[in-house]
Amino acid sequence: MRHLIDITDFTVEEIEGILDLGDQMIADPAAYRESLRGRILATLFFEPSTRTRLSFESAMLSLGGSVLGFSSADSSSTAKGESLMDTIRTVSCYSDIIAMRHPKEGAPMAGSLKSYVPIINAGDGGHNHPTQTLTDLMTIRRCKGRLSNMVVGLCGDLKFGRTVHSLIGAMSRYEGVEFVLISPPELKVPSYITEELKVKGIPFREVETMEEVMPELDVLYMTRVQKERFFNEADYIRLKDTYILDPEKLRTAKADMSILHPLPRVNEISTRVDDDPRAVYFDQVRNGRFVRMALITTLLNWRENA
Amino acid sequence: MNIDAIHSGIVLDHIKAGRGMDVYRFLKLDEVDCPVAYIRNVRSNALGRKDIIKIDSEIQVDLDVLGYIDPGITVNIIKDGKLVEKKKLSLPEKLVNVITCKNPRCITTVENALDQHFILKDRARGIYRCMFCDAERKSKALR
Structure with a gap:
């Protein structure tokens, strides 16, 4: 049985297939309106989330x-001390597919060891967030018409930003992609990721300001400095305003650069950027619903045809 | 110093000097009831100094654990006073319940029923990665 725990669980061809289906669903949503009638999605969110949970629910209802x-x-049996493995076993008897978010890294993989139905990782601590990555890939592909041959800048909290880790893993499988990692030294990407880029011979640079690299970028992926990922509040307060994108910083950017953000934003992108045609972060939100529709459909089809 | 030759059992040779006690602990040799000799700082042409452990019984030895601690160890199997097999070790591809994940955010820190799985990611540098959270551990042998 197939699950989506890490974006690299899927081949490039499988991802392209999901993105193609997502594009078809955007073009003709009515054609899929009844396609999963009678099926049940369980959304197990052990950690608060609005956007991701609602996008999964909207996808399944659509x-x-x-x-x-x-x-x-608090509203699950976890509050009574039930183990994650028992919760997953139980819920997989009530549903056809599970989307789960958990604060502990590796929790969806642990759940997949005991589940009777496909598990989708909807975020596990600071580790991975593969459905956000599918959303990001879909948005980049719809903007650029390709996922290869581009310079991708990732800015902000690259240490705890799970969307960043998943996106690097996914895009490093495409030809001609170069990464520019823009962060303060305290929030650099974990060494296991840069080590892997080195081993694969994928070009990357680590810089501390976005201004020095702005003219080169085809995609700028902004992230929030997340308070809940810090052990120490003083560190959070010191770093949270470090990287703010505004129209002045965008002056040297390419005319067709795409600005993405997994949202929610705090103040790392000025609202004055929202009307810039390069800002596609609200398109991302819409794409997130359709790509999750495509993912749920694909995982259920794979299970049926296994 | 003389240590008697063993009749049937195992001799762990070429243990990096000073690492013998790690081997002793990982193999839980304090719990076996047969004679065990731990010899430190023996002169060695290849290593300069080495440790040796002699176990005078045909106990099961987890070669993955040994390979993780020190892939340079030679395992000699003795039967009726004769050497019948010599095994060379290497870093194992997978470790199950040998080491624990040190990442405080890893699911293995709260789910007690989960086995600790580590996968070898870089043989040259002895890097293992937690199967659940990707946190790295370096082989003791290569520290």
Whole structure:
């Protein structure tokens, strides 16, 4: 049985297939309105989330399916001390597919060892967030018409930013992609990621300001400095305003650069940038719903045809 | 110093000097009831100094654990006073419940029923990675 725990669980061809299906669903949503009638998605959110949980629920409802689940660990049997493995075993008896978010890294993989149905990782601590990556890939592909041959800048919290880790893993499989990693030294990407880039011979640079690299970028992926990822509040306060994108910084950017952000933003992108045609972060939100529709459909099809 | 030759059992030779006690602990040799000799700082042509452990019983030895601690160890199997097999070790591809993940955010820190799985990611540098959270551990042998 196939799960989506890490974006690299899927081949490039499988990802392209999901993105193609997502494009078809955007073009003709009515054609898929009843396609998963009678199927149940369980959304197990052991950590608060609005956007990701609602996008999964919206995706399943848009396909004619139903949704059950919980939105915090307090409202599940975890509060009574039940283990994650037992929760997953139980819920997989009530549903056809599970989307789970958990504060502990590796929790979805642990769940997949015991689940009777496909598991989708909807975020595990600071580790991975592969459905956001599918959303990002879809947005980049719809903007650029390709996922190869481009310079991708990633800015902000690259240490704890799980969307960044997944996106690097996914885009490093395409030809001619170069990464520019823009962060303060305290929030650099974990060494296991840069080591892997070195081993694969994928070009990357680590810089501390976005201004020095802005003219080179085809994509600028902004991230929030997340308070909940810090052990120490003083560190958070010191670093949270370090990287703010505004129209002045964008003056030297390419006319067709795409600005992405997984949202929610705090103040790392000025609202004055929102009307710039290069800002596509709200398109990302819409794409997130359709790519999750395509993902749920694909995983259920794979299971049926296995 | 003389240590008697063993009749049937195992001799762990070419243990990096000073690492013998790690081997002793990982193999839980304090719990076996047969004679065990731990010899430190023996002169060695290849290593300069080495440790040796002699176990006078045909106990099961986890070669993955040994390979992780020190892939240079030679395992000699003795039967009826004769050497019948010599095994060379290497870093194992996978470690299950040999080491634990040190990442405080890893699911293995709270789910007690989970086995600790580590996958070898870089043989030359002895880097293992937690199967769940990707946190790295370096082989003791290569520290």
